[in-house]
Amino acid sequence: MPTLAVAGAYLHHKTSIEDLLRKRLPDWTVVRPEEDAARDACVAVCWDQPPDTWGRLPAVRLIHSIGAGVDGLLRDPGLPDVPVCRVIDEAQACRMAEYALWGTLYFHRGFDITARNQRDAIWQRPPNRAAADVCIGVMGLGEIGAHIARTLSAQRYNVKGWSRSGRVIEGVQTFSGPEGFTAFLEGVEILICVLPLTEETEAILCAKLFSQLKPGAKLIHVGRGPHLVEADLLRALDAGQLAGALVDVFPAEPLAGDSALWRHPKVCVTPHMAAVMPMSDVVSQIAENCERLLGKKPLLRIVEKSTGY
Ligand code: NDP
Numbered sequence: 001m002p003t004l005a006v007a008g009a010y011l012h013h014k015t016s017i018e019d020l021l022r023k024r025l026p027d028w029t030v031v032r033p034e035e036d037a038a039r040d041a042c043v044a045v046c047w048d049q050p051p052d053t054w055g056r057l058p059a060v061r062l063i064h065s066i067g068a069g070v071d072g073l074l075r076d077p078g079l080p081d082v083p084v085c086r087v088i089d090e091a092q093a094c095r096m097a098e099y100a101l102w103g104t105l106y107f108h109r110g111f112d113i114t115a116r117n118q119r120d121a122i123w124q125r126p127p128n129r130a131a132a133d134v135c136i137g138v139m140g141l142g143e144i145g146a147h148i149a150r151t152l153s154a155q156r157y158n159v160k161g162w163s164r165s166g167r168v169i170e171g172v173q174t175f176s177g178p179e180g181f182t183a184f185l186e187g188v189e190i191l192i193c194v195l196p197l198t199e200e201t202e203a204i205l206c207a208k209l210f211s212q213l214k215p216g217a218k219l220i221h222v223g224r225g226p227h228l229v230e231a232d233l234l235r236a237l238d239a240g241q242l243a244g245a246l247v248d249v250f251p252a253e254p255l256a257g258d259s260a261l262w263r264h265p266k267v268c269v270t271p272h273m274a275a276v277m278p279m280s281d282v283v284s285q286i287a288e289n290c291e292r293l294l295g296k297k298p299l300l301r302i303v304e305k306s307t308g309y
Pocket residue numbers: 068069070092096139140141142143144145146162163164165166167177194195196197198200201222223224248249272273274275276309
């Protein structure tokens with residue numbers, strides 16, 4: 001019987017992924033790395049795996065992320081040199097687009113302002129502008145970012161997008177690489193970060209970037225915590241350079257109770273909830289790759305380790 005080991009936390013899911021994998025792969029033994037049988041595991045299914053994971057899995061031939069982002073795997077210094085696959089899920093991209101649309105409307109239609117005003121019983125209508133007059137910048141145009149850009153463009157927002165290699169998306173003005181970055185940021189009023197975390201993108205949401213946006217811009221951050229320099233964000237908000245931020249991801253999750261972000265009047269914090277993938281989709285993608293590994297067929301959704309995503 002082939003063996004699969006599940007290492008780390010289950011992301012947001014309460015259902016046991018082990019039970020679902022056992023049901024979907026009845027011919028496999030599903031264990032945790034702490035169990036003796038893990039020494040035979042040819043597949044590791046991971047999210048936030050503990051540092052001692054790899055020593056317990058000497059036979060691993062495929063590492064499968066439970067989530068879309070793989071920074072937690074690729075940044076693991078002990079990661080074995082075997083293929084890493086991830087999950088790419090249409091339902092997740094749709095949910096991310098819903099969150100981005102909600103955040104965009106929250107800022108564009110001034111719900112952030114009316115929520116603050118309500119506390120002081122202030123009756124004041126925020127400006128009511130056409131979507132086409134609002135410039136949105138989407139950083140990252142991959143499986144999720146491209147879906148967000150298309151969704152906002154379909155709502156008539158003026159959408160710009162930025163990627164590494166350059167992507168063409170109908171109705172979206174696209175830019176690429178460091179050379180296209182300044183032109184991308186120019187005039188952006190709502191910036192949405194949906195980048196993967198890599199050496200190039202770490203700390204990209206910093207004072208220099210904020211100063212290149214339209215004054216009073218807003219940030220929607222659904223990428224990864226270390227993209228954002230928190231102190232720069234707080235300074236930009238306090239100085240009025242930025243007028244608001246919706247932040248879903250943090251360097252350490254859950255966000256500590258004493259973080260200034262919880263209490264800042266211009267920050268809306270959400271608990272890494274922009275998109276929770278249906279666990280059935282996650283399990284069926286992992287199972288398919290397990291079967292491919294045994295059948296010596298090409299694996300699906302392999303991560304390009306050299307680019308870091
Ligand atoms: P993809 O790998 O499909 O796409 C990544 C995009 O980012 C690509 O367009 C890529 O460019 C671009 N990119 C990468 N590096 C750079 C760079 N240095 N400069 C400019 N552009 C760059 O990722 P997904 O769309 O599937 O996911 C993106 C991220 O979203 C995940 O890595 C994760 O961090 C986050 N996420 C957050 C969730 C949440 O609930 N908050 C849920 C799911 C994901 P190119 O097209 O040229 O390759």
